[in-house]
Amino acid sequence: MGDNVRVGTRILYVEDDQRIRGSVKLALEDDGWQVDEAETGEDAIVNFDRQPSDVVLIDIMLPGIDGFEVCRSIRRRSDVPIIMVTARADTHDVVAGLEAGADDYMTKPLQPKELSARIRALLRRARPNQPGNPRLRFGDLEVVPSEGVVSRDGEQLHLTKTEFRLLVELANNPGKVFSREDLLEKVWGHGVFGDGRLVDVHVRRLRTKVEADPANPRHVVTVRGLGYKLQP
């Protein structure tokens, strides 16, 4: 368990239900993570400002400012991986959470093993280590995987780590069609045939940054019925 967990990796866990917070913290600590707790969104932001975390875990239903706002607020400060936790069934929580800048989402009841696996995947991909392909060019787009840099027309773009990892995954095999499942597995480390819409929302976010005209994407294009590819 936790072989590849860096010692002292800090998770900021924002959850107002004390029993859930306590039990999940225990489980995560068992897996070797260091967990900072926050009961409210305000606490979380203060806490993050005092000591930035490596991963942030945010429950959407919070008293005071809600999880989306906390997510946006932290995203403005940092590109730290964020996982949203949702329990409500009849809202747009998931997509709204992803729109607010979350990298992944999980639904209650949380399974600690799965949560640990997702966190590990986020941390792993946050430090892409691609040998070779030092500089990839696609028309006006330039990707430097080793440096984590993307630029369009020479102007550097600011991508979150997930968006960057998604782009690099596509860019390493230009023209190859990736199904949503391929991308879920490679970028998010999801082990099961799951929900491709996590990919869809991220592709859309990515397009707004790398495409000159996001309505008519030239680089990241949809392959009808199959998935996405990077147009070489």
Added chain:
Amino acid sequence: MHRGMHRGMHLGLRGRITIAVALVGLLLSTVLSVTTITVARTTLLDTREDALTRQALANSETLRPEIDTSEAAELQTLLSSLPDGGTPSVIVQTTTGEPVSVSIDTRYGIDVLPSELLDRVVEGRTTGIMRFESEGQPLVAVGIPLTERDASYFEVNTLDDINTAIRTLSVTLMVVTAFATILAMALGFWSSRYALQPLRRIGEAAESVALGQLDTRIDYEDYASDLDLAPLVANFNDMVSALQGRIDRDARFASDVSHELRSPLTTLNASIGVLLNNREQLPERSQQALDLLDLDMRRFTQLVEDLLEISRFDAGAVRLELDSVAIVPTVRAAVASMGGAALRVESDPALDDVVIACDRRRLVRILANYLDNAAKYADGATGVFVERHQPDDDRPATVQIAVEDDGPGVPEAERGRIFDRFNRGDQGGSRGMDLGVGLGLALAAEHARLQGGDVWVEDRHDGGQGARFVVELPLQEPGTADEPDDADDLASVTREEAESFALTGELPAIRIEQGGERA
């Protein structure tokens, strides 16, 4: 299907109106025709009789002074000199012997005259007129007694021409009646279209409600002035509002329950996780208790998830999310991911490049439930088949995806019920403690029906021991409108995505955990 049957057994409202109008048309034109024929016939006959009578009277006046003989030959000559009218005949009653009877045309002689008329004129000495038939020919005869020599004068005339005229008129009127009826039918059909327009609108609105468009209303203002329709429209709108309110409440309740249950479940799962991590430090009896707790916690979690999902179906809170799905690669990838890479997927080459419009997430859930079922009741699936089906050209083609196993199979009698909720079938409870409660197949059925598909179980096609679970989906080409090829389209899809996602997207996490543990 239900509606089709009704339509077959009864005429529709419009049909009934059309037929009623046609019947009224038929009745009216028949009455008119019969009256016309009767009046025409009476008038023609009366006119003919009048003319004949006048002619006969005139002829008898001419004849009267001339009758001074009973010689047939002379009488014959006399009759020939009379102006044309009917066919004249004369009967002379001689005092001595047999009466002398002379006719200008032997066909219409004394023999054809009815005895009643003869009695009246010859014996009774009064003028008479009578219609009669002789050898199928309609005739009319006028008889006038002549005082001289006890004679009687008759004229016979055929009515054939009148009968022919009446027959022609009848045929004409029958044709007219038929035309009038058809015309009335067409008129009824056409006008009922307009009369039924509001009903059709209400029907369409009801259908749209049935399809989940709960905000459908009929514009009351359009019908406010119509005393018959206004209450119907108002009641319809009220009913839909009440329905919408109720569904919203149910959906909210399902959501609240979901939230209330998920929170403690999270605590329980996380705590059990911690205990499992430290299992070795527990006394043996506690370890056994912990294992039982863990197993049933998983079952309970799955049950809660399935119940919540099925309650959303019941509350009408589910939304269909049609994606463009390349069916064969999708099934292959899903099976490889959930059923193991070794599981064989055979596909119809005709489907290789086929992209259909279906709810991808629901399709995957159906497959997951089938594979899960095969794992529970057999030693896992033995094969997955993707086939194209089209029983005949009139029916739309479908895709059938079948999961086969080599388990005990499902007895014929159980096959209808196995997709019912909480029905384990006879095979239930036969194996271990990890049996589900039987919502998986019921959910598969809901997922399939929501997108116009169907599910069933049958014998394996290769005749082997085991079951073949089939899901059938319409082979429906995706429209180009929902292609998420550009950001605009994506943006428009996102709201619905969000709904469907949030409504039903919570399960993968649990499935992953369980799948992982089981494997």
